[in-house]
Amino acid sequence: MLIHRQDARAVLGLHNLHYIQQHDMLRELVIHQCDEKPVEERMRIYISIKGNGFPSGGLNKDFNHFKRRFCLLSQVCYPSLLLLFDEDFSSNWHGVRFPKVEVLVLNFETRTYNLPPFIEQMSQLKTLVVTNNGFFPANLNNFQLCSLLNLKRINLERISVSSIFTANLQQPNLRKISLNMCEIGEAFENSAAKMPYMWPKLIEMNIEYCSDLTKVPAEICDLVDLKRLSICYCQELVTLPEELGRLTNLEVLRLHSCTNLVELPKSIVKLIKLKFLDVYDCVAMDNLPLEMDKLCSLQTLCMGSSLGIKLPDSPQKLLKLEDVVCDEETAHLWEYVKEHLKNLRITVMEEHVNLNLLHRS
Template identity: 40%
Template sequence: MGGQVTEKPKHRQHHSLFQIKDSKSWLSMEGMAQAMKSPFGVPENPEFTFGLDGPLSKLKMEVLKEGVSIIVLTGFGGSGKTTLATKLCWDEQVKGKFKENILFVTFSKTPKLKVIVEGLFEYCGYQVPEFQSDEDAVIQLGRLLLKFGASPMLLVLDDVWPGAETIVEKFKIKIPDYKILMTSRVAFPRFGTPLILKPLVHEDAITLFRHHALLEKSSSNSPTDDLVQKVVRHCNGIPLAIKVIGRLLCHQPNELWRKMEEELSQGHSILDSNIELLTFLEKILDVLEDNSIVKECFMDLGLFPEDQRIPVSALIDLWAESYGLDDDGIEAMAIINKLSSKNLANVSVTRKNTSDTDSDYYNNHFIILHDTLRDLAIYESTKEQSKQRKRVMIDINENDPEWNLGEKQQGMMTRILSNCFRWCAELKPQQIPAHTLSITIDETCTSYWSNMRATKAEVLILNLRTNQHFLPGFLKEMSKLKVLVVTNYSFHPSEMNNFELLGSLPKLKRIRLERISVPSFVTLKNLKKLSLYLCNTRQAFENGYMLISDSFPNIEDLNIDYCKDMVELPEGLCDITSLKRLSVTNCHKLSALPQEIEKLGNLELLRLNSCTDLEGVPDSIGGLSNLRILDISNCVGLSNLPEDFGKLFNLRNLYMTSCARCELPSSIINLKNLTKVVCDEETAASWEPFKPMLPNLNISRINGSFSVGI
């Protein structure tokens, strides 16, 4: 709302729009001053780059000199603009001038001014207002930036697309020594003469390629220098192409090198257009033909919005039902690691937990995908014949109510997505044959569902940018739907309406909701897994008309993470005897577990990590005869474990970092199957007296501070 900026001490969270790498625990009473100890949103400093020293020197000169307020850095897709901007933010001279007043914001094709400003408020430790309009957000942004005082400030707006100039103008605020750096594929002459990031010269390209192809050491199996030179020349100095092809050819036989060179030698220069670059990169995917699932999984990465983190947990659900991968995510992570090793995706772990040492905990793992590689994934998906297409991606946004049908020339990918929508609209309602449907939509385009049908779809991904959303009516006809992923990319949780439509889906097995206000439950007898991330749950858990046991009588996996309004587990939960995995993490208001928890006789995993207000564990926990994994790390409110804790005869792994004040009962000696306790040094001291009586026990000591931020 309008008015003065109100300070509110709170813990910092990773907003989905920003790539925040260094998470703090809690903001102190100093509010913004404490929060601003490190630059905001700046990606990690690249470990290895080459050929950027000259451009960095020129860019730094522009940023440090007086008078210039906006600097535009432009270049081809994949040329290294974001990398150069990141290196600038980590430069000692730049940090010396701007200190902690460096803000790094990713714009992408459809920026939301209110969402960006909300993220800045949250980072600075202030209560996030509910803006009445973009104009209100601009006023509040000005007041926020004035809080920085007279100190120099650098704002990086990364990946700005045509049509966003008016939003950029909103950030032009009269503050002394305030600089804006824009990176874009276009020049934006209205903001002055741009700096152009040119392709690498051949010598630098060779050095970068040899690094990623691991050609530092010669061997009898290494390709000839002439072959290396030819492959690199085809990359035309574009770092992204050099890195991807170099890594894909790493340790490959000479035959594959020659085949790759022959394929790359055909066609036009990749500098001619974005489509040529995609055609060029497409050829390297042939390397993945030995495992078609890997290529399919790569194409699935295009189902999620540009410049947003892709949750690994969502991919695990998608791939388990689409390709029959295991539920614990081990096979999915193997594929993700393969894509990462080939420079086709980057894995980001936003927060390290003690239970991350457990092989099936991936709530803090995300995929970050380069825009051009996302374009490649979409390009590959849309090459299939319409009636055989496995994926349909529809992007409807307020910036172009006609679905960007080429009029604004915002790039080839926009036209592909637009053609997807046009193709859907032209088909008869029952003829959308896709296995997976991904829809990105905002609050201005919620009524264009009447002619859509997706009766064959087994996966539905809804990417929202709205504070209120009605589930589409065609959902009730999706009788084959197995996986539903709904993610709201606005700051405040989205109110979900028409939730009762889910009750008509007989095969729905997995639901993942993020930043959603969960309404009352509906009956889903075949649901096996429910994941709630950053959701408001009070309406469903406390005020709902239906018990969770009646809604999900056969659920096996319940995952609740960062649901800050949850004070107790939903009534009826302990009546779900099918439950095998219960993960309630970072729910700081949860104060107690139900006494009847012993009724969960099939429970194998109980994770309570970072439930800071949890004061005790009931005696009845000893009735969980099948419990194998227990995580109570960072439950700092726990003062003791009950005597019946020793009845957990099948307990194998126990995680309890930052639990030094938690007293252990003497019955611990009965845990003969306990083989691993992961804890900090202080907590480990309380376990030492029991170790002689538990010969199979291994106490793993870890170093790390307690953190409750995302």
């Protein structure tokens, strides 16, 4: 279901505050419709393997025959491949190739996971999604993806990121990396200097619900092409590097619900291309930098639900500011600014308590 929001312009960049939940029956229906076609004609292939038994999709009842059959099927041009394994799966994947696959989704539930060796041969792969459904972050083995020159997006959930830096993963064309509920604190502290070398063309980094992140290393600011940096719901985060001003191409900075973040670095005023700034629910932050009015490109500002945050000294100088998303108390502070900024729109965020999100803790 897709719902149009009249305040969509104001909440641009806040998309992950709202969730779409797919019902199990709808997911099963999609899989069933996909399975109705002969395997060789499918645009997507979905395989769930438990232990060393035959796939739940039922490609063949004899698993040994399935492995031979699977090697033949792998030559078919599947654009999308979804594989689900459990921790007991140990079959040999050598000889299996998917040369035309562009999207690969791996789901598992274990503390240690060996990436299938055929990934190295997926020369057309553009998106890799690795999701650990277990409670604790998993270590990835065989994380050697240097041959995947077309890889543009990596999405990791509940993964120990140290395994990535240990592998010295160099992806010259990677554009976006998302780390959700990952273990990243130690990896960033010890290996952050490798980031500009590993991801020289990165334009978007999303970090969410990473509870061990206490500070952002200065080396992130060497990712000079970065346009969107999102660090949200990292409640142990205390400081941002003063070098943040080196990200001169940054357009979106989201720090939503980083409840222990005390202040923004003064160098933020050097981000002359910054269009969107979100410090909503940064309850430990009392003040914005005094020279915030130098953010000449700022169009949207999200702030509020803090203990006593004050407005910039000269907010009326933010001539391109069109949207302020805030709580009711902060909205009153912005009312007088509307006299100077005729196009300014103030949107009051309604607080919703959603107990369905407690599993993210």
